[in-house]
Amino acid sequence: MSFIRTFHGDINPKTLGVTYSHEHIVCRPPYWVEKQAEDLLLDDKEKSKLDVLDFKQLGGQAIVDATAIDYGRDVKxxxxxxxxxxxxxxxxxxxxxxFLWEAPVPEHVKAVIGNYQTFYEWIDATSINDLADVVIKEIEEGLEGTGIRGGQVKFGTGYNRITPLEEKTLRAVARAHHETKAPLHSHTEAGTMALEQIELLKSEGVNLEFISFGHMDRNPDPFYHEQVAKTGALLSFDGISKFKYAPESTRISCILELVDKGYERQILISGDTARKSYYKHYDHGLGLENILGKWVPRFIEEANQKGFDGEQLVDRFFIENPANCFSFKK
Structure with missing residues (x-):
């Protein structure tokens, strides 16, 4: 029996609906607070809510908030x-x-992890299994002691490198996954190090079919994408709307190449909308509406031109694949 764990409890995967697979809704990342990087602080609930309503008006039904404990969640x-x-x-x-772990730990988080001054200090001083226990507790009891349980477990690594402490958190999250059966998500900086992460996950006995690798479109390399897909993992193309990294033609080409190779059931789509300047109602950006409102019609047209069924692929990427990816499979 499988289920998806949401802010309102466990649901049948068939009821999840149209899903953005990687977003940030309200957060004040301590690292960016310290750096006074105002653009990276999504700190107005009402403005965030207006963008979520735009998403809903276009048929959106679910959002995965990928904000972890070190990125300034506002769970309530x-x-x-x-x-x-x-x-x-x-x-x-x-x-x-x-690098986010250099920041001071917010007071309310100290109640969860102990009286450490920085996340780096906490992770360095804590065993893998004890870190895993914190992750397990957030899945089984609630995020930051709120009683609102998490629906996936996440780890991340840096650009073209995996530090010893990043490996430590990867192993902790892998063990939390085994204990809870929660789906896994990986942050890959600029789409790098997924294959190296895979080797570490294999050493922890993780079935790669239970993980999604984020930011794959930041590294628009079809050969690399295929190596990840061959493991059974899902690939998250979650930089839609960010033209500064690549034109949409590049992303769509990479996606359709994976489809052509038979990996259409392993693709997720989202925007990782984590700046005020990306949000419509904070700072006049393209907003959460852009993917459903503009990108999807374009994708369907391009896919159809190349002989694919664009509408069927959209259903796969936004409904069927998320329902599979974010399920707890016991």
């Missing part, structure tokens, strides 16, 4: 947005990448 605000909009939200336990 996100829960309120879910309550007030009717959008299903999936929360995230685990970790992001190591």
């Amino acid at each position: 605000a996100v829960k309120e947005i879910s309550d007030e909009t009717g959008i299903t939200i999936i929360g995230t336990a685990g970790f992001n990448k190591s």
